[in-house]
Amino acid sequence: MDGARHELDRPDLAELLNAVMPRLETFLAGLEHAPVDGTRPSSTVPEFAPPDESGSELETLLDTVDSALADAAETAGPGYFGYIPGGGLPSSAVGELMARVTNRFTGIADLAPSLVALEHSVLRWFATQFGFPKAAGGILTTGGSQAMLSMIVTAREEHLDKHRLVNGRIYLSDQAHRSVQKAAHIAGFPRHAIRLVPTGDGRRIDPDEAKRFIDADRAAGYEPFLLVGSAGTTNSGSVDPLDELATLAAEERLWFHADGCYGGFFHLTSRGRAALTGIERADSITLDPHKSLFLPYGTGALLVRDAGTLVTAHSDEDPADYLQDLAATGLVDYADQSSELTREYRGLRVWLPLQLHGVAAFRDALDEKLDLARHAHDMLAKHPALDVPESPELSTVVFRLRDGDDDANHALFRRVNQTGRFFWSSTRLDGRFTLRLCILSFRTHREHVDAAIAEIVRNLPDT
Numbered sequence: 001m002d003g004a005r006h007e008l009d010r011p012d013l014a015e016l017l018n019a020v021m022p023r024l025e026t027f028l029a030g031l032e033h034a035p036v037d038g039t040r041p042s043s044t045v046p047e048f049a050p051p052d053e054s055g056s057e058l059e060t061l062l063d064t065v066d067s068a069l070a071d072a073a074e075t076a077g078p079g080y081f082g083y084i085p086g087g088g089l090p091s092s093a094v095g096e097l098m099a100r101v102t103n104r105f106t107g108i109a110d111l112a113p114s115l116v117a118l119e120h121s122v123l124r125w126f127a128t129q130f131g132f133p134k135a136a137g138g139i140l141t142t143g144g145s146q147a148m149l150s151m152i153v154t155a156r157e158e159h160l161d162k163h164r165l166v167n168g169r170i171y172l173s174d175q176a177h178r179s180v181q182k183a184a185h186i187a188g189f190p191r192h193a194i195r196l197v198p199t200g201d202g203r204r205i206d207p208d209e210a211k212r213f214i215d216a217d218r219a220a221g222y223e224p225f226l227l228v229g230s231a232g233t234t235n236s237g238s239v240d241p242l243d244e245l246a247t248l249a250a251e252e253r254l255w256f257h258a259d260g261c262y263g264g265f266f267h268l269t270s271r272g273r274a275a276l277t278g279i280e281r282a283d284s285i286t287l288d289p290h291k292s293l294f295l296p297y298g299t300g301a302l303l304v305r306d307a308g309t310l311v312t313a314h315s316d317e318d319p320a321d322y323l324q325d326l327a328a329t330g331l332v333d334y335a336d337q338s339s340e341l342t343r344e345y346r347g348l349r350v351w352l353p354l355q356l357h358g359v360a361a362f363r364d365a366l367d368e369k370l371d372l373a374r375h376a377h378d379m380l381a382k383h384p385a386l387d388v389p390e391s392p393e394l395s396t397v398v399f400r401l402r403d404g405d406d407d408a409n410h411a412l413f414r415r416v417n418q419t420g421r422f423f424w425s426s427t428r429l430d431g432r433f434t435l436r437l438c439i440l441s442f443r444t445h446r447e448h449v450d451a452a453i454a455e456i457v458r459n460l461p462d463t
């Protein structure tokens with residue numbers, strides 16, 4: 001292939017894809033037994049050469065890519081239980097390839113109206129799943145954090161006087177994801193504007209305690225405007241009492257946001273729906289299709305009960321002069337609903353897997369994860385050396401050594417990781433080092449969970 005030319009004619013494109021395909025097939029076929037952590041010591045991270053004037057040979061380049069790919073935790077594999085897994089559906093990547101080669105501009109609906117409508121159909125379907133009204137809207141983002149930022153800006157616009165932003169106060173539990181605080185910080189709220197309500201029973205926020213915080217702030221002249229509930233915490237998968245929080249927010253006239261980045265899509269299952277009762281009353285919901293819809297990294301979502309609120313918060317009052325040729329399509333421009341103008345087209349990477357595999361495939365996989373977490377909990381709880389205090393609400397199991405301090409738990413964590421049988425990450429709960437399994441990859445099944453538990457048990461002190 002002539003590397004100096006940009007344009008690929010048909011055989012050249014096929015040649016490129018034909019060179020990549022066997023590598024991807026080998027990757028996928030090897031996932032079951034791939035090393036769970038292929039990262040090399042940082043001293044061996046290579047220096048990558050700058051691009052050559054006349055281009056380089058494709059196979060050599062792909063070898064470089066393969067070697068960089070191997071220097072990583074196997075986040076796509078069935079043995080990945082760290083942080084929040086997902087797996088990365090190949091069908092989504094195929095949709096992405098089509099979106100990239102065709103390179104449609106979807107920031108302004110007029111330039112690709114049907115694709116904008118296709119993406120909108122995905123958001124509409126999400127909104128319907130959560131019982132949101134017809135007036136609901138939303139955007140697909142790069143991830144939950146970006147969605148969170150748009151949410152805070154929207155809540156701020158709806159509920160706070162522009163000239164009194166410093167008085168605004170935000171309420172969330174001490175178990176809420178850091179992205180809420182980060183977004184608030186970026187949106188201009190100082191750290192003390194964020195009230196972390198201590199969690200009680202089951203690591204859930206106590207609405208009465210939240211109300212005490214709100215009352216105290218009002219008495220001191222501040223302006224409470226946003227209440228965030230966790231629809232599944234990253235730490236332990238606990239779900240805040242969303243229905244009670246919705247009532248509190250309504251009484252206090254606060255924007256109520258439900259963070260469903262980890263747990264939201266469990267709403268597709270009947271158990272998940274029961275656990276997330278009240279989420280349908282939220283003003284907004286953040287979701288992460290790259291977690292609980294198993295998509296490759298890079299897709300989050302924000303849903304809002306009233307689509308107009310997104311536009312008010314993100315649009316410019318006077319349209320730019322250089323956009324004067326654009327006609328009204330009747331579709332709201334994504335540029336007016338997010339901080340982006342030029343954007344990657346995200347619709348196809350969600351639409352294709354949902355349409356191709358069908359909703360039941362996702363529901364069944366999520367149900368399986370709920371079963372697996374329960375199974376992991378029961379197996380671990382049987383072991384006298386382990387303290388497994390909570391039965392999982394979603395698909396995360398937390399536990400510790402019954403007679404062991406932080407160091408002992410940390411040592412167990414490292415020993416198990418060194419076996420290379422599976423990948424996990426730890427957290428801190430009640431100020432103590434805590435072991436944690438998050439089961440969410442679509443590739444993780446019973447045999448993988450059993451193997452992980454066997455490895456944990458084998459590495460317990462004195463066994």
Ligand SMILES: *Cc1c(COP(=O)(O)O)cnc(C)c1O
Nearest residue numbers: 143144145177179234261262288
């Ligand atoms: C992952 C996560 C986020 C942040 O989402 P990113 O996609 O990582 O930016 C927010 N909230 C919860 C509960 C999460 O698990």
